[in-house]
Amino acid sequence: MATLTPTLxxxxxxxxxxxxxxxxxxxxxxxxxxxxxxxINATATGGDNIIVPAGTAVAYLYVKHTGTTDGSTATTQVxxxxxxxxxxxxxxxxxxxxxxxxxxxxxxxxxxLQVNHASxxxxxxxxxxKA
Amino acid sequence: xxxxxxxxxxxxSDISSDALSFSVTDGGTVVAPIENIARITATTTGNASIxxxxxxxxxxxxxxxxxxxxxxxxxxxxxxxxxTADGTEIMRISKDEFAFFPHYAGGAGLIQLEATANxxxxxxxxxxxx
Numbered sequence: 001m002a003t004l005t006p007t008l009x010x011x012x013x014x015x016x017x018x019x020x021x022x023x024x025x026x027x028x029x030x031x032x033x034x035x036x037x038x039x040i041n042a043t044a045t046g047g048d049n050i051i052v053p054a055g056t057a058v059a060y061l062y063v064k065h066t067g068t069t070d071g072s073t074a075t076t077q078v079x080x081x082x083x084x085x086x087x088x089x090x091x092x093x094x095x096x097x098x099x100x101x102x103x104x105x106x107x108x109x110x111x112x113l114q115v116n117h118a119s120x121x122x123x124x125x126x127x128x129x130k131a
Numbered sequence: 132x133x134x135x136x137x138x139x140x141x142x143x144s145d146i147s148s149d150a151l152s153f154s155v156t157d158g159g160t161v162v163a164p165i166e167n168i169a170r171i172t173a174t175t176t177g178n179a180s181i182x183x184x185x186x187x188x189x190x191x192x193x194x195x196x197x198x199x200x201x202x203x204x205x206x207x208x209x210x211x212x213x214x215t216a217d218g219t220e221i222m223r224i225s226k227d228e229f230a231f232f233p234h235y236a237g238g239a240g241l242i243q244l245e246a247t248a249n250x251x252x253x254x255x256x257x258x259x260x261x
Binding site: 002003004005006007008009010011012013014015016018020022024026028030034036037058062064080081087088089090091092093095096097098099100101102103104105106126128 | 135
């Protein structure tokens with residue numbers, strides 16, 4: 001087993017009268033399969049962009065919208081994160097990211113990306129299986 | 132409008148032959164409604180613990196399992212299911228784990244929390260994307 005340490009920090013000086021500034025972190029035990037930082041050119045057909053294969057294990061999933069179609073050409077198109085039954089649960093705009101312990105414990109479903117427009121968006125992702 | 136700066140760092144020295152160490156930061160523009168850091172005790176009845184109202188908007192959502200039950204003792208192996216309104220599970224969070232994601236379900240949609248057994252204290256916050 002290996003250890004993955006994620007740290008999330010949220011901060012804002014103007015979202016409310018009380019400034020926001022906090023972090024969350026922990027050490028996660030992970031095991032194969034895993035996929036290090038990778039990139040995919042996501043399209044409007046989710047099934048063509050599966051980033052986590054179907055399974056019942058928990059996958060610590062990182063996904064980021066690069067804000068480009070190819071690594072250099074800017075785009076504002078949003079991308080949905082969906083299970084492999086086309087059920088969306090998150091939507092990423094340019095520069096946004098997600099980190100979550102994905103699990104469909106009661107069914108075997110993976111994760112796919114689907115551009116909400118007939119175009120291409122380059123996405124970055126990684127996943128690590130919970131030990 | 133306000134700015135929410137979110138930063139994620141992932142690191143590992145033994146996850147592969149190439150050590151993992153990187154950070155990403157986003158400055159998202161947010162508007163009301165905003166719910167700053169709050170805590171709730173999730174039970175085995177999901178719709179008793181709705182943390183995100185049903186609105187057709189994208190919300191930045193933070194959820195963390197505190198590892199405690201309603202009495203303040205250890206929650207043991209009890210997990211928290213993150214669900215949409217119809218009880219569909221999106222993810223399952225264990226002790227001390229957290230999630231951060233811009234929630235959008237293809238239209239109006241809420242998020243509710245359900246303990247797999249007993250009770251679990253959970254910390255959460257959300258910010259509506261402008």
